[in-house]
Each structure stands twice: as structure tokens, then as C-alpha cells.
Amino acid sequence: MYPIMLDMTNKLCVIIGGGKIAYRKVVPLLKAGANIHIVSPEICDEINKLWTEQKVKVFLKEVEKADYEHAFMIIAATNSKEINEQIYKNTTENQLVNIVSDQEMGNFHIPASAVRGRLVISVSTGGASPALAKKIRNDLLDQFDESYEGYLDFLWEVRKKIKNSRLSETEKSNLLLKLAEEKFKDSEKERNRFMTWMQEFLVD
Structure with missing residues (x-):
């Protein structure tokens, strides 16, 4: 599949x-x-x-x-x-x-699926056990709680800004990797600080 x-x-x-x-x-x-x-x-x-x-x-x-x-x-x-x-x-x-x-x-x-905002979790066992697929999906839902909804909305917006910035391709790639760090998921203050910092690199 x-x-x-x-x-x-x-x-x-x-x-x-x-x-x-x-x-x-x-x-x-x-x-x-x-x-x-x-x-x-x-x-x-x-x-x-x-x-x-x-x-x-x-x-x-x-x-x-x-x-x-x-x-x-x-x-x-x-x-x-x-x-x-x-x-x-x-x-x-x-x-x-x-x-x-x-x-x-x-x-x-x-597949067994669940949605957290922009996050879609899908699990398939290739038809071997739909019950196990649902169990794994539910376990993942416990791991990826509601906080990911706001975090992914932030990542969506900031990714567009990074792609439209004057930064080099290497710098863009490094920033996108950095945004996957835990601090951006857990802290709205860190997200706002990053967005403010990004403003000087945006294309007019």
C-alpha cells in the first residue's frame, strides 16, 4: 500500500x-x-x-x-x-x-484516523487488525494532545513567511528544523518572539 x-x-x-x-x-x-x-x-x-x-x-x-x-x-x-x-x-x-x-x-x-487541527494521525495494519490500528491511534492521540493545534497553526504561518523571506535556502532549512524544537510548541512567548524577529527578513 x-x-x-x-x-x-x-x-x-x-x-x-x-x-x-x-x-x-x-x-x-x-x-x-x-x-x-x-x-x-x-x-x-x-x-x-x-x-x-x-x-x-x-x-x-x-x-x-x-x-x-x-x-x-x-x-x-x-x-x-x-x-x-x-x-x-x-x-x-x-x-x-x-x-x-x-x-x-x-x-x-x-486507516484508523484522528485529527488535531492540521495534524492528521492515520494508522494502518494492512488489514491485519483494525482493532490494533485503533489502539495505536488512541495511544498516539494521548501523546499528541490539543496543544498541537495552535502549534501547527503557528508553523503553517511562519513557514509561509520563511519561504517568502530574503534568507538563503540553507538558512531557511535550518530555521524550519529549529521550529520543530519543543520550546515553540510549549511557549506562545517564543512563537511571538520568533515572528517579530522574522519581520526584518520578509520580502516587501
């Missing part, structure tokens, strides 16, 4: 299935800005709420190839192994496909 972070903004993602498992796939995709279509004869209350709020489109019907033939991403989350397999057979090699009932059948799987 090749790990990657995808920009899903306005990408068509078709989820086949309307139960709790399908809902769990919908939530992070909504946060990522995907254009979500759900195809299922029945939907759970949580999906119905999202539909009522016009956050997703729902098609109350049995799935057909035309429902997902133009999708960027397809997630088959029905309770029928046969339907899930048929969906996979109808997809093209250029589509991202996740078959919930058989991780080996699709071409990607969804």
Missing part, C-alpha cells in the same frame, strides 16, 4: 449502503469537502438527518452501474457480499474503490 493524503474537495464520492457503517464513512468525507451521493433503498436516522440538512444527496433505490460510473471514489458498504463484489467488477482501474466486506478486493482501504 502507498500512503497518501487526498484533496477530496468537491470530488464525487458514491457510497452504496445506508446503514451505520456507511454513516461512519460519510462523516470524515464530509469534513474533507467531498460531494457525497448515497445509494440505498433504506437509510439510517443519521444519514437521513444529513440528507435533510442537504449535506449529502440520497437516492433511495437499488444500486446500478450508472450511479457510480463517474465517481472519483466508491465505497461499497452494503450488507450483501454479492452486491459489493458486483460493484467492484463494474468499476474502472482509474476509480478509487473500497469494499467494506473485503479489504483485499478494493484498491484502497481507510
Whole structure:
């Protein structure tokens, strides 16, 4: 497997299935800005709420190839192994496909993930043990607490300033490494001091 972070903004993602498992796939995709279509004869209350709020489109019907033939991403989350397999057979090699009932059948799987602002923690065991992946994710969340949210916002802003400064490439690289030091995570005073120091090197 090749790990990657995808920009899903306005990408068509078709989820086949309307139960709790399908809902769990919908939530992070909504946060990522995907254009979500759900195809299922029945939907759970949580999906119905999202539909009522016009956050997703729902098609109350049995799935057909035309429902997902133009999708960027397809997630088959029905309770029928046969339907899930048929969906996979109808997809093209250029589509991202996740078959919930058989991780080996699709071409990607969804890791155990958590978000702390700009920090995204994802853990995969290659399908060997989703339970262990979740345990490792939770252990990492204990290590990377809420303080990282503000720290990463600072790193985002200061990185743009460094790249737009008059400093040499070597100096820029050294500064970016220095910013990973613990003192910048723990001290807002250190961050402000650094930002003030940076002002004289910025390009007008």
C-alpha cells in the first residue's frame, strides 16, 4: 500500500449502503469537502438527518452501474457480499474503490484516523487488525494532545513567511528544523518572539 493524503474537495464520492457503517464513512468525507451521493433503498436516522440538512444527496433505490460510473471514489458498504463484489467488477482501474466486506478486493482501504487541527494521525495494519490500528491511534492521540493545534497553526504561518523571506535556502532549512524544537510548541512567548524577529527578513 502507498500512503497518501487526498484533496477530496468537491470530488464525487458514491457510497452504496445506508446503514451505520456507511454513516461512519460519510462523516470524515464530509469534513474533507467531498460531494457525497448515497445509494440505498433504506437509510439510517443519521444519514437521513444529513440528507435533510442537504449535506449529502440520497437516492433511495437499488444500486446500478450508472450511479457510480463517474465517481472519483466508491465505497461499497452494503450488507450483501454479492452486491459489493458486483460493484467492484463494474468499476474502472482509474476509480478509487473500497469494499467494506473485503479489504483485499478494493484498491484502497481507510486507516484508523484522528485529527488535531492540521495534524492528521492515520494508522494502518494492512488489514491485519483494525482493532490494533485503533489502539495505536488512541495511544498516539494521548501523546499528541490539543496543544498541537495552535502549534501547527503557528508553523503553517511562519513557514509561509520563511519561504517568502530574503534568507538563503540553507538558512531557511535550518530555521524550519529549529521550529520543530519543543520550546515553540510549549511557549506562545517564543512563537511571538520568533515572528517579530522574522519581520526584518520578509520580502516587501
